[in-house]
Amino acid sequence: MSNIYKAFENKKAFIAFLTAGDPDYETSLANFRAVLDAGADLVEVGIPFSDPIAEGPVIQEADIRALGSGMTTDKVFELVKELRKDYDTPIVFMTYANPVYHYGAEKFFSKAAEAGADGIIIPDCPYEERHEFDEVAASFGIDFISMIAPTSEDRIKMIASQAKGFIYVVSSLGVTGVRSEIKTDLSSILGLIKEATDTPAAIGFGISKPEQAEAMSKLADGVIVGSAMVRIVAEYGKDAPEKLSEYVKSMKAAIA
Numbered sequence: 001m002s003n004i005y006k007a008f009e010n011k012k013a014f015i016a017f018l019t020a021g022d023p024d025y026e027t028s029l030a031n032f033r034a035v036l037d038a039g040a041d042l043v044e045v046g047i048p049f050s051d052p053i054a055e056g057p058v059i060q061e062a063d064i065r066a067l068g069s070g071m072t073t074d075k076v077f078e079l080v081k082e083l084r085k086d087y088d089t090p091i092v093f094m095t096y097a098n099p100v101y102h103y104g105a106e107k108f109f110s111k112a113a114e115a116g117a118d119g120i121i122i123p124d125c126p127y128e129e130r131h132e133f134d135e136v137a138a139s140f141g142i143d144f145i146s147m148i149a150p151t152s153e154d155r156i157k158m159i160a161s162q163a164k165g166f167i168y169v170v171s172s173l174g175v176t177g178v179r180s181e182i183k184t185d186l187s188s189i190l191g192l193i194k195e196a197t198d199t200p201a202a203i204g205f206g207i208s209k210p211e212q213a214e215a216m217s218k219l220a221d222g223v224i225v226g227s228a229m230v231r232i233v234a235e236y237g238k239d240a241p242e243k244l245s246e247y248v249k250s251m252k253a254a255i256a
Contacts, residue, residue: 004119007222012255013166019233021071092121093121160197168202203224
């Protein structure tokens with residue numbers, strides 16, 4: 001069993017996403033520390049990429065800031081190594097197929113494991129093509145996290161039955177971003193997932209407010225928040241750690 005189970009053990013998980021290197025390496029490291037100290041149960045570390053097709057403008061701009069500050073994949077690995085000196089909280093990379101191909105899958109997952117990562121999410125990798133990464137990731141003890149979208153329909157049980165770590169349930173069609181309301185019939189999707197697997201399922205895309213987190217946590221095993229947190233980084237810059245800490249505590253309280 002991978003380290004990821006810790007995030008869901010006897011509780012609803014709060015999963016936090018931040019782009020590594022935004023707005024710079026040192027501030028980013030402080031941001032991740034603040035989020036972990038505030039009680040995040042799992043952290044998604046976004047590897048900045050020039051063409052993040054699943055992301056809305058908030059995270060796209062974070063990627064641009066990070067890349068502009070000189071962030072690289074190797075520096076992302078170094079950042080996670082630093083975090084691992086003080087935290088054993090599950091850490092998952094969020095990236096795209098192109099950076100992994102470019103780096104070389106074997107080398108990428110070797111370095112990811114060495115850094116201390118527990119899993120990886122690759123939004124632009126179709127389920128049918130996951131074996132290109134899944135097998136290599138597994139050989140280094142890294143879970144390839146499956147995503148289930150509202151369009152998955154009759155594929156939901158198939159995807160869920162082979163899922164590892166946790167299942168990322170996409171709440172809405174479109175790219176990441178804050179949404180005022182979520183209209184997808186998530187209870188039906190979660191019901192199908194639960195019929196197929198015991199692997200925990202967490203809902204992401206669009207969750208930003210405590211009341212949304214509370215509602216989603218009643219359906220799923222965890223909630224994922226990204227754009228709302230990245231927006232705090234964009235607004236407060238080097239002063240973001242304190243604000244992120246307050247935000248994570250408020251969201252954790254809502255799903256407790």
